[in-house]
Amino acid sequence: MADSTPLLSHYDESSEQKQKPRSLDDTIERCIGDFGWSQFLQAILVSLAWVFDAQQTFISVFTDAEPSWHCSDQSSSSSTICNSLSNICQLPKDSWSWDLPLETSIISEWGLECSSSFVTGLPASSFFMGCLIGGLVLATLADSTLGRKNMLFFSCLMMSLSSLLTVFSSNVWIYSALRFVNGFGRATIGTCALVLSTELVGKRWRGQVGVIGFFCFTLGFLSLPLLAYINRGSSWRNLYLWSSIPTILYCILVRFIVHESPRWLFVRGRKEEAVSTLKSMAAGQSILTMSFSNVPMEQESWNVDIYSTIKILLNKRWAFKRLAAVMVAGFGVGMVYYGMPLGLGNLSFNLYLSVAFNALSELPSSLITFFLIGKLSRKWSLVGFTILSGICSVLCVVVGRISPVLEMGLELVSFFSACSAFNIELIYTLELFPTCVRNSAISMVRQALVFGGVFSPVLVAAGRKNSFLSFGVFGVVIGLCGLPALGLPETKGETICDTLDEEEHKELEKKAAAAGSNNAAALLA
Structure with a gap:
């Protein structure tokens, strides 16, 4: 809870010198406390952005799914032809019909059932391509000109308006273009929400507050099958309408209720706005004056421009090898993490239940990472989870025709493993790179994850005719x-370095120690 002492009330310079704060964090915490109700409510409100982010990420699981169909009542000869073939593209148009109305999916409404996998997978691929480009273009705006709050507002507004406009799509090409804009807008929502929510509280509570966003993402994922089930038999456009309107209302709340990060305001030299924000967050306390003139403004490690540091990562051989390895792993993990939910329509299991089960499987993954990360080997955990996910994904193809329940179980294990690998890889990347380039390295890994998602929809579309082209390829790749x-x-238990020189010196010490132990072993032998 916030400190009840008036915020720098009756300011005394000698007292300030005796208890001079060591950093900007200490000064802000002394003003508004470590963790108060105002900060808690702000963090919750900011984290809600993850709910709408998850809905737009996985909404195509239902809107772009191929509906089930049945043979029409005809003469016995035509009926025999229909029953003997499983590919509707080889059947006469009048010999079969969809089980639900045409408008329930873009596939049935626009007659895409016999189109190439490129066309049917284009909308979802366009979304992830938008995420990829949006992440590159908008990567530094939250640190530089717009700030956390404005970037979150801008991203949510672009995502919600493009989702609303999607309702009026007349063909797959317009639909794909709007999905691209949708992905471009949402590219920075997760990052902005995470950073802003954690910067509104004290250092001691940042880890716990950060987890709120992950649970909100799971909540948004879980809400999709509920919305789709309520909407079953109705137009796919209703899903975009129902998900866009609440997001627009949320944008209004962000604009008028959410506070900008006082830490970012101070770093940008906007001290008056920062003090005003702190006063509003500390409502109910006696505030007479605030002074931050003596606060040491240290250079922040997170305020690094990705475009100026990527050259360093590429020029340093050891850094390039690490970055290449984690980006390759990220590509495989991203393909399964984003592709598995999109491919649930290809399984012989209830779509609504399978999506709900996948969303729920993220909860134990987050809990395992949260509680056991201190005991887990980073390297072997990442390798183990990727291999387990790959094996189970390939087995989905093998047992799919034998037991739908077993197939669903293997898919859940595969997705759970991919989620765990996702979490561990981000933590591993944090520890592999020194502070001066850490933000850029994580940004590149996140881009690799999204890049894997770009290929997933096309593979899912191809997997409707041959399951190995989706789940089989997913398993082999990851x-x-x-x-x-x-x-x-x-990196488990290792000291995290701040500069490139420190990291290189630590590696040299390790090599020297290893060489010394080898020489000693040779002498003993």
């Missing part, structure tokens, strides 16, 4: 992409 991590150093 299993192979995790192997380069075997060449990475283990």
